[in-house]
Amino acid sequence: MANPWTMKMEQFTRFSEEERQTLDGLISKRQQQHQPGEDIIKEGEHSPDCHVVLSGLACRYKLLPDGGRQIMAFLVPGDLCDAEIFILKEMDHSVAALGPATTALVSGHEMRELLSGQGRIMQALWWGTLTDLAVLRERIVDHGRRDAYVRLAHLLYEMLVRYRMVGMTTDETLEFPITQADLGDATGMTPMHVSRMLQKLRDEKLITLKSKSLTILDPERLKEVAGFNPNYLHLDRAHDQRDGIADRAGDLI
Amino acid sequence: MANPWTMKMEQFTRFSEEERQTLDGLISKRQQQHQPGEDIIKEGEHSPDCHVVLSGLACRYKLLPDGGRQIMAFLVPGDLCDAEIFILKEMDHSVAALGPATTALVSGHEMRELLSGQGRIMQALWWGTLTDLAVLRERIVDHGRRDAYVRLAHLLYEMLVRYRMVGMTTDETLEFPITQADLGDATGMTPMHVSRMLQKLRDEKLITLKSKSLTILDPERLKEVAGFNPNYLHLDRAHDQRDGIADRAGDLI
DNA sequence: CGACGGCTTGAGGTAAGTCAATCCACGTGG
């Protein structure tokens, strides 16, 4: 079974066997385990290596002068923690593991090789970055124009799609090692309000969430209440013909 | 005097004369004028060309089912409207001119050439995209953790820095062809509340804003109230030695 | 001059925050 990095990028393009082996090779050399809450890379740091999430869940966040924390993105397996290291001097934010997580280390040199290639891997890396941008834009729409209930619904549905994309779930249940305080820091609500909104989602029989396990009971209706439009995830194999291989997340979008 | 695209990228790296001429050549072939309010590229479209803003002000936005609009980013001269076209099938959002604006068209083919090069231009394009990501993240912090007053202050200060970066102002006055409704759509407030918060900024002698002209009266204090930390703009010439050329935005950061 | 788009001001309403108590699940040590 493919590693999640390859699997994610193959939502965009199909690789050759050789390309798959290149990627497999890169992420199997050096790996790291991370404890829940542990920083993978910190604001202000520069690392010689790029981190690719292989398992678990992580987040990008910033700490504020007043002690508050804003989570700006969740990272699922297959996501790059710090594409910036290959070109920027230092991180402008931190990345931390939420549950136990493992990452693979890819050296800056190797990343540069991939990026200056002419082939599909270079394009797939661009695709990944461009969809990261799109996800952030959607988060801004969430904050600016959707109320707390819809915002939460939208976030949870997006997580379902992204988990599917990398084969982290085949049904509607996700490992979700996240506290309500984390969810609050991500959505800009207080933990108390997160609790109330989750209650409402449960009352509406849309989800269950307990002991770090999230189940989407009614994906269709959740998508509906979230006003979810999947176009921003660009899961449409822009440059390839469809080829009989079933899309992993295709039935959700 | 350098074009704004080159000028922006030279915040990151210094180009050779040859590289400057390449860039100049690319943006001088085909240009477009845009009326205030006109769409430069629309959600769902795919264009064969990439648009680079040369003058004026534009924004990325999404329309919502309920008729609302969320502005996700402002584009100043030197910014790329649609880096995605070279790789994604269609735009997941629209870009519109706010005041009168002009853009240069760069073909997808030319973009691909630049991006698959080994040199500084390829790196500078990556830098641009990575800082776009960082700006979006900062916008999320704005929405999630800063109140209306601070959010507005932060946005205005960022615009000052970005205008400086591309030589659009040398003092503290900016052309700002933006209505309060636009500001509301960007910050997630109603126009009425924008009006009140601007009043407060005026009362505090931090800014003046009338007839499409914004003046920052007290940059130091505005930066202070905004809690502005410029690290996310990555204006630090990561890969070059400083070389006696004054930084255009350096005195603000 | 009148009309129109944009800005301002005010009064009242509401979603979400604050503060505080309680509860529950789970792990740890006696």
Added chain:
DNA sequence: CCACGTGGATTGACTTACCTCAAGCCGTCG
């Protein structure tokens, strides 16, 4: 095996930042 402590979730009462609705104003352009 139970007592206890701790971190997270829940619930409720009260407060507040921002929204809604509505009226009035002001500059500009035909």
